[in-house]
Amino acid sequence: MTDGSARRFARPALCVVKVGSSSLRGHDGRLDRGQVANIAEQLVAAQQAGTRVVLVSSGAVAAGMGLLGLERRPTDLPTLQACAAVGQGELIHEYQQVLARSGRAAAQILLSQDDFVRRGRYLNARTTLRRLLELGAMPIINENDAVATEELAYGDNDHLAALVASMLDAQLLVLLSDVEGLYDADPRTSAEVGLIERVDDVDALDDASIGGVGSYVGSGGMRTKVGSARVAVRSATHTVVADARRPGVLAEVVEGGAVGTWFVAQPQRLEARRLWIGFALRAHGQVHVNDGAVHALRVGGASLLSVGVVHADGEFASGDAVEVRGPDGRLVARGLSNYSVDDLRRIAGRSTSDAAEAFGSGFAREVVHRDDLVLL
Known part of the structure; x- marks a missing residue:
């Protein structure tokens, strides 16, 4: 447990958790079932401790890669979409197995950019997600990769998670990745790097020093996470980037522990229309x-x-x-x-x-x- 006086923030009532492809794929090219189970168990524990959770999970393409025998992430759109179609079922099945043991249901939600741009669809998605949470189900969100085009081209589930957090007025966004957080230098090229534990002004960060695409499995990177933090903090949502494979990472983050990189929420929430103009529209x-x-x-x-x-x-x-x-x-x-x-x-x-x-x-x-x- 974290000492209350040392907490970064109070325990959130609602938290959006995003986990990336590289954190869910095993060495054999297939979905790492043990890691999926580990994440799911942490999500259940957070709910039992009093925080409602929405999960934004990558991994469908990575799971499909393994099932189709592909060693590297495809670069052409048809193959990416085929991988997503094959892998999405396995991904949600693995989550459901763990959730069912605690009497919870997984609710698969596939979203695209239009669900945030078109007001009618936005309101319907928000209403559905809120009702699922009221019923005790765990929404598990992914981009609608099998039919969407722009989303796969940008690989932006980090951005999707930030928009979901804004949509639901979540107090915390957790971006679980294959790195510990944001460093003050590129760990791939510098022998001496330090973890940046707190960012009070995300706009003051030097974009040139922020890493781009990470591992070849995922299509995101630290730059997309920083961009997502920009969206979330403007929605008065604290954001933490942390290592998905750190034992008990979610409990530590939700309790306000000093884990990963904390992007401090702005005190005033930007009005919804301006968030829509600034971050949802292409x-x-x-x-x-x-x-x-x-x-x-x-x-x-x-x-x-x-x-x-x-x-x-x-x-x-x-x-x-x-x-x-x-x-x-x-x-x-x-x-x-x-x-x-x-x-x-x-x-x-x-x-x-x-x-x-x-x-x-x-x-x-x-x-x-x-x-x-x-x-x-």
Whole structure:
């Protein structure tokens, strides 16, 4: 048990746990049934101790790889989807065997990006998950890999877990991985590394120093975990990255113990619509702006105007999500564009009044209104 005075945070009422592919695959290429059972037993113990749990589990592709005799993760989409279709049944079966021994039911939920983007589906998914928790079942979520395309291309179950945590107002997100946490240097290339135990400002981290893709089994990496932490902490959700194979890791984390890397939750939750714009929607293009626009957005809290736009790329229509990037290429914000990419290119660098005079009153609008903009 953790001394209450030394706890990082109070025991959460609701916790979302994500476990990655590399933490569930054995040396023989098949699903590591012992590790799945270990994770499931820890989840049951957390529930028995008073914390409701939702699991986001990778592993379907890894399980399918073993069953199909593949030694390395495929790179082509059809084979990835075939592996997911073959492996998903084995994955959920292994969890259910352990949960059944404690009188609990596993509820398989397969989600895609549309379930967070389309409001009707979002509300339905949230209602279903909440009801499952009320009934004592354990939701086990994975991306709908067998039919989805973009999700497999990005391998972003970390991001999915953060969105689920936000959806359910969870107090804690636990990202279980094959590493101990976030290090101050790359352990693969540096002999002297130290674990970063606490991150108070995730936006202050240097992206260049954060590791990318991890083991070949999974498609995520520390960069996706840090990105997921950015989503979660803005939802007032504490996030911990820890080693999935550490004995009793979940109990230690849930009790607020000093395990892994703790990303401290922001005290105020970003409103749901801004979370949706900033993190759930796929960006269809980029709007490149000058230093004046960056200053106006970051310091002045202004809308993005055409006079500050240098150029735009991608394929987006009015109402689509876009990234706003400064002169150095760094991401400044995400927002909903009032213009298509072609129209925005026509008015880039012009004042709003000049654009309206040249092309009509329909161009007397902001490029992105501040209410539709999320600074990143």
